[in-house]
Amino acid sequence: TLHWGYDEHNGPSHWKEVFPVANGDRQSPIDIKTTEAKYDPSLRPISPNYDPTSAKVILNNGHSTSVEFDDAENKSVLIGGPLAGTYRLRQIHFHWGSSDDAGSEHAVDGMKYAAEEPGEMECKELIVTSHGETKVSSTSCGAQEVLHVVHWNADRYSSFVEAARQPDGLAVMAVFLKIGECNPQLKKITDRLDAIRAKGKRALFTNFDPSCLLPRSLDYWTYFGSLTVPPLLESVVWIVLREPISVCSEQLAKFRSLLCTGEGEAACYLLRNYRPPQPLKGREINPVVW
Ligand SMILES: NS(=O)(=O)c1ccc(C(=O)NCc2ccccc2F)cc1
Numbered sequence: 001t002l003h004w005g006y007d008e009h010n011g012p013s014h015w016k017e018v019f020p021v022a023n024g025d026r027q028s029p030i031d032i033k034t035t036e037a038k039y040d041p042s043l044r045p046i047s048p049n050y051d052p053t054s055a056k057v058i059l060n061n062g063h064s065t066s067v068e069f070d071d072a073e074n075k076s077v078l079i080g081g082p083l084a085g086t087y088r089l090r091q092i093h094f095h096w097g098s099s100d101d102a103g104s105e106h107a108v109d110g111m112k113y114a115a116e117e118p119g120e121m122e123c124k125e126l127i128v129t130s131h132g133e134t135k136v137s138s139t140s141c142g143a144q145e146v147l148h149v150v151h152w153n154a155d156r157y158s159s160f161v162e163a164a165r166q167p168d169g170l171a172v173m174a175v176f177l178k179i180g181e182c183n184p185q186l187k188k189i190t191d192r193l194d195a196i197r198a199k200g201k202r203a204l205f206t207n208f209d210p211s212c213l214l215p216r217s218l219d220y221w222t223y224f225g226s227l228t229v230p231p232l233l234e235s236v237v238w239i240v241l242r243e244p245i246s247v248c249s250e251q252l253a254k255f256r257s258l259l260c261t262g263e264g265e266a267a268c269y270l271l272r273n274y275r276p277p278q279p280l281k282g283r284e285i286n287p288v289v290w
Pocket residue numbers: 148150160161164172226227228229230231233236
């Protein structure tokens with residue numbers, strides 16, 4: 001049977017063979033067309049409230065690296081914005097591409113921040129060389145990667161797994177990471193990746209508050225979608241932050257050095273792990289800027 005991944009033979013175009021919901025009506029990620037987003041005055045600011053002692057372990061599950069949090073009580077929660085009730089922090093994880101100009105999942109106005117390889121957004125930069133001539137460099141701009149902060153509706157459901165099967169069960173905050181300065185907060189995570197290079201490995205990871213990875217502005221777009229990896233359950237209220245945070249090339253490269261194979265297996269690097277944008281199927285996207 002298909003073991004899903006991100007290669008030619010088991011990647012996103014094959015997932016529907018095992019997970020038919022891949023062709024559902026509320027799949028993620030999507031390309032957010034900002035001009036079509038409809039402002040909803042009832043939407044409030046989001047309010048993350050995390051306790052650093054909730055952080056427990058960092059692991060490599062073969063599809064990404066995640067930091068898992070203690071979600072046995074309402075210690076670290078997200079409230080406000082489009083959310084009715086208290087959503088409990090479960091884990092954070094990342095998606096990236098095989099080169100610095102690809103890798104995030106959601107896109108904004110076609111700027112496939114992350115973009116599958118073809119058609120990624122390019123920005124032309126004029127560079128004046130030392131001897132005065134100008135030349136155009138086409139570097140990709142926009143974000144190259146994405147951080148997902150995953151929460152579940154602890155008001156209405158008794159576990160993550162139960163919530164993951166409900167239409168309002170999960171809330172995931174997406175933060176774009178843009179190539180630039182190295183990110184000192186992200187360093188805490190990238191410095192631990194050497195300890196969990198093989199699939200299935202885990203390491204202690206405590207005293208970490210993921211709000212340190214959030215941008216200054218919490219302006220966001222919100223829409224109803226799904227998990228972006230199998231089982232692709234349609235249970236996610238997406239909250240996509242407009243402002244990216246910075247990450248440097250060297251930090252991104254460390255994610256790509258993770259293995260999608262276990263110890264003792266022929267090594268294969270987890271070079272990319274993002275799903276391309278999916279059809280909107282008539283969904284409304286609400287921007288929230290205040
Ligand atoms: N990329 S994302 O959309 O933010 C995303 C978030 C969480 C999961 C997850 O927890 N999967 C395991 C899982 C799924 C369903 C039920 C139990 C599970 F453990 C997958 C994808």
